[in-house]
Amino acid sequence: MADETRKKEILDKLRNGVIQYDEDACREGAQEAVAEGLDANEAIFDGLVSGMEEVGRLFEAQEYFVPEILMCADALYAGLEILKPHCRQMDLGVKGSVVIGTVEGDVHDIGKNLVKMMFDVAGFTVYDLGRDVPLDKFVEEQLKTDSELVCLSAMMTTSMVGMPKVIEKIKEKNPNCMIMIGGAPTSKELADKWGADGYAEDASNALKEAIKMVAFLKKLRDEKAQKK
Amino acid sequence: MDAKQLKQFLQAEGATLVGVGDVTKALPKEIVHLNRGIAIALNRSLTKEAVDKLVRLQTLTEGWLKANGHRSLSIPPDSDRRKDKLITKLYRLFCHKTAATCSGLGWIGKNGLIINEQYGSKLTWATVLTDAPLGADRPCVSSRCGDCDLCVRHCPSGAVQGHLWSLRNPLREIVAYDKCRSLKSGRTALKGKPNCGFCVTVCPYSRNGAKK
Numbered sequence: 550m551a552d553e554t555r556k557k558e559i560l561d562k563l564r565n566g567v568i569q570y571d572e573d574a575c576r577e578g579a580q581e582a583v584a585e586g587l588d589a590n591e592a593i594f595d596g597l598v599s600g601m602e603e604v605g606r607l608f609e610a611q612e613y614f615v616p617e618i619l620m621c622a623d624a625l626y627a628g629l630e631i632l633k634p635h636c637r638q639m640d641l642g643v644k645g646s647v648v649i650g651t652v653e654g655d656v657h658d659i660g661k662n663l664v665k666m667m668f669d670v671a672g673f674t675v676y677d678l679g680r681d682v683p684l685d686k687f688v689e690e691q692l693k694t695d696s697e698l699v700c701l702s703a704m705m706t707t708s709m710v711g712m713p714k715v716i717e718k719i720k721e722k723n724p725n726c727m728i729m730i731g732g733a734p735t736s737k738e739l740a741d742k743w744g745a746d747g748y749a750e751d752a753s754n755a756l757k758e759a760i761k762m763v764a765f766l767k768k769l770r771d772e773k774a775q776k777k
Numbered sequence: 778m779d780a781k782q783l784k785q786f787l788q789a790e791g792a793t794l795v796g797v798g799d800v801t802k803a804l805p806k807e808i809v810h811l812n813r814g815i816a817i818a819l820n821r822s823l824t825k826e827a828v829d830k831l832v833r834l835q836t837l838t839e840g841w842l843k844a845n846g847h848r849s850l851s852i853p854p855d856s857d858r859r860k861d862k863l864i865t866k867l868y869r870l871f872c873h874k875t876a877a878t879c880s881g882l883g884w885i886g887k888n889g890l891i892i893n894e895q896y897g898s899k900l901t902w903a904t905v906l907t908d909a910p911l912g913a914d915r916p917c918v919s920s921r922c923g924d925c926d927l928c929v930r931h932c933p934s935g936a937v938q939g940h941l942w943s944l945r946n947p948l949r950e951i952v953a954y955d956k957c958r959s960l961k962s963g964r965t966a967l968k969g970k971p972n973c974g975f976c977v978t979v980c981p982y983s984r985n986g987a988k989k
Contacts, residue, residue, distance in 0.1 A: 616850040617805040620866040659807070662863050702953070 559587055563596025568603050570620035575628035582632065589635035595624050597632075598670055609681055613661070622666050631669060636672065647698040648690045652679030652711045657704035660731055664749075664758075666701060673698075684711050688718045691726060701745075703732040713743040720744060731765065780911040783841060787817060792834050792865065793900065794818040798879025799913035800906070805870045811850055811906035813913065814876035818893070818900040828854050831903040838905045838966035847909035852876075854903045873902035878944070881914040884921055885942040888928040888976035894921070897983025898976075918944040928976040934960035937976055 552752050559582050561687045566574030575597070599667035604621045605768040607613040614623075633737040647668050651658045658680040678686055678695055699719060707730065716728050730740055740748035749758045780797040787795045800814040819836050821827040835851045841851045842849045852868050853944060853965040877883050883900075886892040893900060920941040929939040936956035977983050 614848070616809055616811075616864065616867055617848070619867060620865045659863075659866055662866070666863075 555585070558591065559585070560596040560599075560688050563592060564600040564603070566628065567597055567600030567625050568607075570617060570624045572624045572627040575624045575632060579628040579631035583635055589632045592632050593629065593636070593670060597628050601625055601667075601670075618663070619659070620661060625666065625670070645673035645698070646676065646694055646696040646699060647673050647694045648676045648678065648687060648694060649700040649702070650682040650687060651680035651702045651704075652687075652693050652712070652715070653681060653683050654708035655703050655705055655732075656680045657732075658702065660704075660749075661700070661702040661730045664702075664731065682714050685718075687715045688722070691719055692722060697725070698729065700729045700731065702730070703734065706734045709739075712745075715774060716743050716745055727763045780913075783815070783838070783911070785832055786841065787838065787893065790834060790837055791819075791830060792817050793820040793896065794882050796877070796880025796882040796914050797911045798865065798876055798881070798916060800871075800875055800879045801876075802877070803875045807867065807934065808850060808870065808906060809899045810908050811848065813907050813909060814871075814879055815905040815907065815909050815911070816873065816876040816880045816882055817905070818877070818882065820896045820900055827901050828856055831901060835903050835905055842905070842907050844910055845909060847907055849905050849907040849909075850882045852906065854901055871904065873904050875902040876906075877902060877912075878917045881917050882919045884919065884979065885951065886920065886928070886982075887922050887926070887939050887941065887951065888932075888937050888980065889954075890977065892922070892980065892982050895985070897985065899982050899983050916944070924984040927979040927981070931979045932957075933975065934971060936960070967970065 559578055561580070562574055562578035566572070566578055567746075578596065579592065581587075582589065582596070589755055601621065604613060604618060608618055645668070649661060649665050649668070652659050661680070665675055665677055672751060674694075674696075676690055676696065678690060681708065687699060690696075699715075701712050701715060703712065712730055712735075715732075719726055727746045728744075729749070730743070730745045731749040733750060735748055735750060748759070784795040784836075785872045793944055794817070796816045798816060799812065800813045801812040804812060816837060817831065817838070818830055819827050821830075831854050835853065837851045839851060850867065851870055852873065855873070874885055874891055877886065883891040883893040883958040886898065888898065891900065891902065920943065922941060926939050929937045932979075935958040936953045938951075938953060942949070942951055960973065964973060965971045
């Protein structure tokens with residue numbers, strides 16, 4: 550990548566593509582990045598993710614609502630699909646894999662999908678169990694994949710009650726595994742009471758938390774680059 | 778804000794029917810700000826061209842709304858839904874029938890389909906939801922099927938039972954969809970096409986529409 554202005558042009562295209570939920574622009578930007586030898590990780594973080602950060606801000610400012618966020622996410626995925634195969638494994642000291650799903654009795658998975666997206670972006674291996682997932686399946690999958698993170702989502706109070714059972718079972722077998730819960734009926738208090746390690750109440754908060762997490766990874770990466 | 782301009786614009790672009798409905802009561806929390814439903818219909822058989830044309834009309838509507846500074850969400854025609862996207866999740870939250878009845882373009886017939894007085898059920902629908910404060914048309918609140926029971930008598934699966942739709946009881950199941958579905962899967966295996974379409978072809982309103 551010789552030309553700095555050209556690089557900025559491509560990154561801007563990716564960023565604006567996400568913000569303006571323009572899938573074609575994201576795809577185009579990603580293809581240009583690959584063709585012209587731009588670092589794929591850089592394209593993801595300084596292009597796509599930087600756009601998603603702005604989307605998170607717009608959502609907080611009530612400029613954007615859930616439909617816009619989902620369309621932005623679709624645009625991000627369009628770019629990510631092309632860039633992913635060209636990514637180097639990120640060397641951050643966090644080897645990430647995560648089991649994620651909506652618990653039994655619940656079919657709401659908008660928030661779950663947004664969180665999953667940010668894990669995808671961050672280079673985690675994501676085991677998506679989908680929605681209406683039997684409780685034991687989470688425990689099984691965690692043991693099988695030895696993931697260090699399990700994310701449980703629920704929209705309804707009735708299905709949320711399954712969460713503490715899963716947490717207990719997983720912590721019993723594998724105390725080091727981190728568990729995050731999310732969804733409208735959950736709260737910080739419940740998360741603490743059940744022994745969950747993280748919490749987000751809805752899709753936007755989940756997105757915010759996930760963006761924070763990815764932004765933190767980005768910072769780590771930048772610091773590392775500076776040391777070199 | 779005047780809806781007339783938008784309607785004329787879309788009709789000039791080839792839309793058969795355009796209506797604006799106040800859909801406030803039918804909206805789930807995620808899209809509660811988009812309280813106007815623009816129903817767009819084409820009186821063509823369900824072909825790839827018809828669907829493409831509808832999607833084009835939707836895009837034009839989105840552009841028109843955006844140029845006027847408003848948000849929108851397109852619910853594409855049923856046969857043009859990509860399964861693999863995140864936004865697809867939201868399509869299920871709103872159905873075309875709601876937009877069509879709220880904008881007074883038809884009622885839900887005994888056959889469970891939108892019936893328009895002029896074109897019957899031979900219409901393909903698309904919806905654009907928006908927060909633009911467009912003047913809403915008067916909604917259709919009850920069935921105008923009356924005593925006619927042609928579709929009940931002609932339904933090969935016995936799914937059409939003759940219930941009258943009314944906005945007062947919108948959740949009532951008018952057609953036994955499980956029966957209809959099992960007939961459809963049988964037909965798919967046999968003829969490669971799922972729909973028998975009797976409930977459309979026998980409907981007097983649809984037949985009027987076909988003549989024009």
